[in-house]
Each structure stands twice: as C-alpha cells, then as structure tokens.
Amino acid sequence: MSREREKELAAWTAVDWVKDGMTIGLGSGSTMNVFIEKLGERVQQGLSVEAVSSSVKSARLAEQHGIRVRAMEEATAVELAVDGADEVTTKGLLVKGGGGSLLREKLVLEAAEKRLILIDAGKYVQAAGAFPLPVEIVPFAYRQTMERIRRTGLEPELRVRKDEPFVTDNGLWIVDCQTKGVTVNESLHEQLKQLTGVVETGIFAAMADDVLIGKTDKVEHLTFSR
Ligand SMILES: O=C(CO)[C@H](O)[C@H](O)COP(=O)(O)O
Numbered sequence: 001m002s003r004e005r006e007k008e009l010a011a012w013t014a015v016d017w018v019k020d021g022m023t024i025g026l027g028s029g030s031t032m033n034v035f036i037e038k039l040g041e042r043v044q045q046g047l048s049v050e051a052v053s054s055s056v057k058s059a060r061l062a063e064q065h066g067i068r069v070r071a072m073e074e075a076t077a078v079e080l081a082v083d084g085a086d087e088v089t090t091k092g093l094l095v096k097g098g099g100g101s102l103l104r105e106k107l108v109l110e111a112a113e114k115r116l117i118l119i120d121a122g123k124y125v126q127a128a129g130a131f132p133l134p135v136e137i138v139p140f141a142y143r144q145t146m147e148r149i150r151r152t153g154l155e156p157e158l159r160v161r162k163d164e165p166f167v168t169d170n171g172l173w174i175v176d177c178q179t180k181g182v183t184v185n186e187s188l189h190e191q192l193k194q195l196t197g198v199v200e201t202g203i204f205a206a207m208a209d210d211v212l213i214g215k216t217d218k219v220e221h222l223t224f225s226r
Pocket residue numbers: 027028029030031032083084085086095096097098099100101102105
C-alpha cells in the first residue's frame with residue numbers, strides 16, 4: 001500500500017474526531033490536505049466548526065472547502081488540533097517542519113486542548129534522526145547562525161526552492177540538519193533554542209496526545225501522556 005493511501009486512511013479516521021461546535025487547529029502538509037478536504041465535505045453536510053490554521057496554505061485550502069478560518073489571536077479555545085509529522089518516535093516525540101510551518105504548528109498545537117497527529121506507517125520510528133531536522137532561523141547573519149548550529153554536531157543546509165532560500169509564513173528561513181548521530185531529543189531542542197538566530201526547531205516534545213498511524217488494512221491508534 002502506498003504512503004499516500006496510508007495518509008488518507010489516517011486523515012479520514014481523524015475527521016470522525018471532529019464534533020459540532022469545535023474550533024479545530026489545522027496543521028500543514030499533504031496529510032492535512034486530505035484531512036481538510038474531508039472535513040470540508042462534513043461541513044457541506046452540516047457540521048458546524050471553525051478553524052485556526054498553522055499556515056497560509058492550509059487556511060486557503062480550508063476556506064476553499066467552506067471551512068471558516070479565524071485568526072489564531074481571535075480563538076478563545078482550540079478544542080482539537082490535528083497535524084501531520086515527519087517522524088514520531090515510540091516515546092511520542094515528533095519531528096516536524098518538512099513543509100516549513102513548524103513555528104506556527106507548534107503555536108497551534110500548544111494552544112490546543114487535544115492534539116492528534118496523523119502519519120503513515122513509515123514515519124513511526126524507534127528514534128528520530130533519519131529525517132533531516134528542520135530549524136527556523138532569522139535570515140540576518142544566517143551563515144553565522146548555521147555555524148553555531150554546526151558546533152552542536154548537526155550539519156545544517158539552507159532550504160532552497162527555485163534557487164532562492166525557502167521563506168516561511170513568518171518571513172524566516174529554514175535549515176535542514178543532518179543529525180549525524182546526534183540524539184534528537186528535548187535537550188537538543190533546548191540547546192538549539194539558545195543559539196542567537198534560531199527561532200524554533202522541529203523537535204516537538206510531549207505534543208502528541210494521540211497518534212493515528214495509517215497502515216495497509218487498518219488505522220492504529222496510539223495514546224501518549226504529556
Ligand atoms: O510538519 C509539517 C509541515 O511543516 C508536516 O506536518 C510534515 O512535514 C508532514 O507532512 P506530510 O503530511 O506532507 O508528509
């Protein structure tokens with residue numbers, strides 16, 4: 001079964017978690033695109049929800065599918081945040097940011113009462129590190145910031161699209177870091193956050209309450225305590 005099909009299965013199952021009257025936090029990425037489209041169908045059928053979004057892209061898609069999107073600052077409560085991930089470890093640590101929306105994704109997940117993460121089976125790992133760790137940095141003095149990151153043992157590479165640095169919704173840049181054996185955990189996150197020029201990392205510790213893993217013939221549900 002393809003990864004796309006596994007993502008689809010997880011996303012379709014997740015839509016059943018959405019109840020009338022909820023404000024839903026929308027993550028970003030291809031899995032979330034499926035979720036948003038499916039949620040839009042439910043809204044067309046009469047489900048009443050509002051959303052806040054972790055990216056301009058997800059907000060646009062949601063609006064195209066008839067889902068009302070509010071500014072994050074206006075939301076008084078986010079009952080359920082749904083998002084994808086690039087890696088989920090057996091201990092519930094997430095690596096995110098493959099789509100470049102990590103900072104807003106973290107803000108939305110942190111604001112939510114319940115956090116549901118959707119992945120395909122290949123992303124469930126014993127330990128994180130195979131996926132290059134995204135780190136959002138300030139463009140100014142980026143070479144010096146990258147050098148500071150390099151001193152932690154990581155190997156950062158500036159994310160480039162169409163020969164230009166990839167620019168996040170926050171006007172910042174992303175470096176993707178080969179982990180080269182460095183353990184990806186909360187203490188690496190804290191170490192990176194102390195570096196001037198680093199705004200956020202793709203390490204999300206204790207931010208998944210529930211994970212739905214799309215598999216060949218079923219969706220596996222894991223629960224983690226914060
Ligand atoms: O963190 C993310 C974007 O910043 C995504 O959730 C992550 O990259 C997974 O994406 P996809 O569902 O396309 O595999």
